[in-house]
Amino acid sequence: MNRRIIILTIIVMTVALIGLMGIQIYWIQNASAVKEAIFRRSVNEAKESIVKKLERIEKKKAVEISQFEGMLNFNRHLPYESFITKDELDSLISQELNIRGIDTRFEFGIFQQDSSVFKMEKSMNFRKELIEKSYASPLFQNDFFSSPQYLLIYFPHEKQFLLTELWGMLLISIILIIAIVYSFTYTITTIFRQKKLSEVKNDFINNMTHEFKTPISTISLACEALSDHDMRQSGEFTENYIHVIVEENKRLAVMAEKILQTAVIDKGQMKMTKEKIDLHDVISEVIKNISIQVEIKDGVILKNFMAVNSVLEGDKVHLTNLVYNLLDNANKYSPKKPVIRISTENTSSGILLTIEDKGIGISKAEQKKVFEKLYRVPTGNIHEVRGFGLGLSYVKATVEEHNGKISLESEVNKGSTFKVFLPFKLVEKN
Ligand SMILES: Nc1ncnc2c1ncn2[C@@H]1O[C@H](COP(=O)(O)OP(=O)(O)OP(=O)(O)O)[C@@H](O)[C@H]1O
Ligand SMILES: [Mg+2]
Known part of the structure; x- marks a missing residue:
C-alpha cells in the first residue's frame, strides 16, 4: 500500500x-x-x-x-x-x-x-x-x-442518582470507544509491520538474487571455457577451471543451506543431535577455515582459551555454524584490518564464549533488532558488505536450542562483543 x-x-x-x-x-x-x-x-x-x-x-x-x-x-x-x-x-x-x-x-x-x-x-x-x-x-x-x-x-446524592441512571449507557459507550481505539491502533501497527516486512523481504530477494548470480555466472564462464576444444588441451587450465567450479559450487551450497536452515528454524523444527563436543576443537576448526579471509584483509584472530573444561553436550554442526557466523560477522564488519579476539572461560555450569572485534559497531537502537530474521543494519542504499541478515537469527536459535544465552555489547566505530553462554549439559526439550 x-x-x-x-x-x-x-x-x-x-x-x-x-x-x-x-x-x-x-x-x-x-x-x-x-x-x-x-x-x-x-x-x-x-x-x-x-x-x-x-x-x-x-x-x-x-x-x-x-x-x-x-x-x-x-x-x-x-x-x-x-x-x-x-x-x-x-x-x-x-x-x-x-x-x-x-x-x-x-x-x-x-x-x-x-x-x-x-x-x-x-x-x-x-x-x-x-x-x-x-x-x-x-x-x-x-x-x-x-x-x-x-x-x-x-x-x-442527587448527582450520583442521576448518574446511576445514565451509568449503563456511559459504560457501554466507554467500552465501545476503547474497543474501536484498540482495533484502530492494532490495524495501523499491523499495516506498518506488514509494510516493513514486505520491504525486508524485497531486500532479501534482491540480495539473494545478487549473491546467487555471481557464482552462477562464474560457473557458466568456466564451463564455457572447458567446453572449448583448445582449452581442454592444457591440463593446468582444466584443473584450474574445475577448481573454480567446485569452489563456487560450495559457495552456492552454503547459501542454499543457510536459507533452508532459516525455513527450518521458522517452523521450529531445528534438528539437534546430542553428543560430547570439545568447544576448543570446534573453534580451532572454524578459525582454520576462515583465517584466509581475515588474512586477505591483513587481520588477525587472537585465541584466548581459558576454559579448563571445554567439553559440553551439543550439536556439532550447529555449534560450528554458530562460531562461523560470529567470526564471519566480526571479519565482515571490520572494514580495515580486523582484530578479532575469541576467548572461552568456565562458569560453574558451562562455558562462556566471547567474540570481540574492533569493527564498525552497532548502535544501541539496532542492537536488539540484529537478532531478528532478515534484519540488516541500514547503511543507505548501498550495502558494501553482502549478506542475507540470517546469520544472527540462526545463532540465536542455536543458542536457545542449547539452553544457552547470548548478549551483545557494542559501540558505533569502536567494535562489538558477542557473549555466548553454553551449559555443559543439554536438557532436551519435549
Ligand atoms: N560484529 C558486527 N559488527 C557490526 N555489525 C554487525 C556485527 N554483526 C552483525 N552486525 C550487523 O547485524 C546485521 C545482522 O547480522 P547477520 O549476521 O544476521 O546478517 P548478515 O551478516 O548481514 O548476513 P548473513 O545472513 O550472511 O550472516 C548485519 O547486517 C550487520 O549490520
Ligand atoms: Mg552474518
Whole structure:
C-alpha cells in the first residue's frame, strides 16, 4: 500500500473517531439534561401533592378540634406537631417520591422565613444545604396571619442518582470507544509491520538474487571455457577451471543451506543431535577455515582459551555454524584490518564464549533488532558488505536450542562483543 494512502486513511479514521466520540459525548450530555429535567418535574409534582395532603390532614384535625372546642378558625393553621409527626411526614414524602421513581436519600425541613427557624426537620445536619440548594414549596398560602413557611426537600446524592441512571449507557459507550481505539491502533501497527516486512523481504530477494548470480555466472564462464576444444588441451587450465567450479559450487551450497536452515528454524523444527563436543576443537576448526579471509584483509584472530573444561553436550554442526557466523560477522564488519579476539572461560555450569572485534559497531537502537530474521543494519542504499541478515537469527536459535544465552555489547566505530553462554549439559526439550 502506498505510504500516502496509509497516512490519509489514518487521518480519515482519526477524524471519524474523534467525530464519533464528540457525538457520543453530546448525546450523553443531552440524555443527562433530559434526566435532570424529568427529575425536577417529578420532585415538583411530589411536592405539590405533599403540600395538598398536608393541608388536608391539617383541615381534618382542625375540624376535629373545633367539634371538640365548639369553634372554628379557618384563617389560622394549627401547629405542625399537633397534626403530624416527623416520622409521618418523612414517610409521606418518601411515599410520594417513590411513586415517581425517585429512590434516593432525602432531607426535609419546614422553614419559617421571617424568623429563619426550622419548625420541623429530619436531621439537623443539612440546614445550610436545605436553605441554599433545596426544592422549596410554600405551605398554607391562604393563611394570611402567619408568616410564610416552606417545605424544603434536599437530595444529598442527587448527582450520583442521576448518574446511576445514565451509568449503563456511559459504560457501554466507554467500552465501545476503547474497543474501536484498540482495533484502530492494532490495524495501523499491523499495516506498518506488514509494510516493513514486505520491504525486508524485497531486500532479501534482491540480495539473494545478487549473491546467487555471481557464482552462477562464474560457473557458466568456466564451463564455457572447458567446453572449448583448445582449452581442454592444457591440463593446468582444466584443473584450474574445475577448481573454480567446485569452489563456487560450495559457495552456492552454503547459501542454499543457510536459507533452508532459516525455513527450518521458522517452523521450529531445528534438528539437534546430542553428543560430547570439545568447544576448543570446534573453534580451532572454524578459525582454520576462515583465517584466509581475515588474512586477505591483513587481520588477525587472537585465541584466548581459558576454559579448563571445554567439553559440553551439543550439536556439532550447529555449534560450528554458530562460531562461523560470529567470526564471519566480526571479519565482515571490520572494514580495515580486523582484530578479532575469541576467548572461552568456565562458569560453574558451562562455558562462556566471547567474540570481540574492533569493527564498525552497532548502535544501541539496532542492537536488539540484529537478532531478528532478515534484519540488516541500514547503511543507505548501498550495502558494501553482502549478506542475507540470517546469520544472527540462526545463532540465536542455536543458542536457545542449547539452553544457552547470548548478549551483545557494542559501540558505533569502536567494535562489538558477542557473549555466548553454553551449559555443559543439554536438557532436551519435549
Ligand atoms: N560484529 C558486527 N559488527 C557490526 N555489525 C554487525 C556485527 N554483526 C552483525 N552486525 C550487523 O547485524 C546485521 C545482522 O547480522 P547477520 O549476521 O544476521 O546478517 P548478515 O551478516 O548481514 O548476513 P548473513 O545472513 O550472511 O550472516 C548485519 O547486517 C550487520 O549490520
Ligand atoms: Mg552474518
